[in-house]
């Protein structure tokens with residue numbers, strides 16, 4: 230049994246370990262170890278295409294995180310007031326949304342965007358003539374698709390924290406003369422803060438490392454994962470390994486931070502987020 | 506305080522009912538609480554005590570009837586605009602705020618907001634009142650149960666509410682601390698003069714702390730009165746059983762006179778009874794129960810040492826003896842009364858040595874000790 234478990238771990242982590250190890254390879258070819266060096270990291274950070282992709286990914290990630298977190302939190306608060314079958318139905322839909330494979334979301338959003346643009350563009354042309362803006366794939370479409378699949382994650386995390394919120398705290402606040410808005414600001418929001426921050430970090434991470442969805446809906450500017458994919462076609466170099474290692478480090482750091490935030494430290498009845 | 510009838514009522518329930526679906530958590534409750542009074546709601550679990558309290562706080566709206574606070578009908582006034590404060594059973598302290606911020610919470614909601622100096626002064630004053638000075642910057646979850654309890658009290662008292670509502674505030678404390686807090690609460694209430702309404706299912710707590718106790722059963726008030734009145738003149742078997750211990754002897758009414766009646770207990774002992782439950786009309790042949798407090802039953806080895814006016818004298822066998830410190834409780838069995846309990850003060854054992862299990866003693870009580878109640 231123990232060997233079996235060990236084999237599973239090797240199987241899971243060996244490829245990742247290899248990427249990290251070979252990102253420090255002094256040689257020119259990915260799998261041909263020539264000695265330790267960090268030169269590929271410098272090369273990667275001097276590569277204007279890689280840097281541009283990194284910037285794109287950061288912009289997409291930040292926008293996604295901001296939009297998904299704020300919209301998702303509002304949705305979670307709204308859902309909290311529902312009960313009966315609408316509540317059960319929306320709960321079910323959220324769980325399903327999380328399980329929808331990336332390819333499906335990619336194709337679906339692509340079709341949706343293309344259809345919408347095909348409808349909107351002639352209309353805009355008619356409205357503004359030659360000066361009309363032409364809607365096409367670009368950063369906004371990537372952000373839109375990313376917000377879409379992160380919303381469910383955010384709703385789930387905030388909702389579980391909300392469910393764990395002690396009702397009597399809200400009543401105590403009202404009892405002490407706080408208006409509903411005051412109670413929201415002084416009790417609900419601070420109690421939700423860790424969950425909201427964790428949602429932000431998670432949605433940033435999921436957006437930052439997403440390849441499949443971005444592959445379908447991105448425009449001329451490629452995100453970092455797409456850049457990696459396209460450079461692999463010219464051969465796997467230690468530089469790609471270095472970039473991959475950076476993505477891995479960023480993602481892991483944020484995921485660990487989010488996990489830490491979702492832990493319950495105050496002893497209050499806050500629920501753990503069951504994601505991540 | 507309750508006897509000060511001239512004092513105006515601060516809380517009034519007029520025909521209040523509250524339904525949760527099928528369940529009637531409160532049925533037709535009418536009640537007046539005088540300003541400055543210490544009133545307790547006492548009753549078994551699920552009888553609607555918390556619901557009554559929450560209707561005063563504003564967390565539940567009555568399904569029927571009206572609630573008045575200081576002369577104002579508050580049915581439609583939300584909790585945050587009612588001049589009452591509540592101490593929650595779980596304390597409900599804000600875990601993300603320190604003690605100072607928890608206590609100052611109510612003052613910080615006022616508009617215009619009082620000056621920082623004023624708030625500081627008020628916080629210091631109430632923390633002094635509950636003996637928690639120096640705890641201002643503590644996190645509430647780092648404090649002991651008793652300390653959290655005090656923070657919850659301070660947080661409510663700082664607002665000088667017209668009524669302080671306490672929902673089983675001591676239930677989570679251990680016995681000794683609970684006893685201390687009971688005394689402290691009572692002293693505190695006298696000092697601040699605020700009306701206290703306490704919910705509890707601990708009869709000792711209710712009797713020892715309150716000016717008046719309101720006994721509830723299945724959403725209804727069954728009796729309300731001073732602790733001594735409830736103890737001495739329970740209106741029903743339910744109250745007699747709930748407040749203190751009582752022996753119940755089923756009996757039948759014989760001859761009825763103006764202010765007394767002859768009652769024959771099941772096994773033949775007949776005695777004159779001159780105390781009846783509230784509004785009780787006795788007629789010949791009625792079934793009643795006679796309630797006799799265990800401490801009213803005297804035990805002795807020599808029948809002639811019983812008081813002259815003892816109306817009942819029965820030979821009884823000691824079945825069991827429980828030493829309770831200042832009292833000894835005996836379980837006895839007799840031909841005339843069946844099984845019953847008697848409570849003998851410790852002092853008597855210095856005069857007469859304790860009765861042994863199996864010993865035959867004479868038990869007796871005076872006519873005033875027995876109260877006739879409806880047999881329900």
Ligand SMILES: Nc1ncnc2c1ncn2[C@@H]1O[C@H](COP(=O)(O)OP(=O)(O)OP(=O)(O)O)[C@@H](O)[C@H]1O
Pocket residue numbers: 525528529530548549550551552553554555556557706
């Ligand atoms: N929000 C609610 N929804 C449905 N039923 C309720 C609700 N609150 C109370 N009840 C019901 O009303 C009845 C009275 O409840 P309440 O909490 O007032 O009892 P209580 O006397 O405080 O009991 P305890 O000593 O156990 O706290 C119970 O039968 C309870 O199940």
Ligand SMILES: [Mg+2]
Pocket residue numbers: 554555556704
């Ligand atoms: Mg209760």
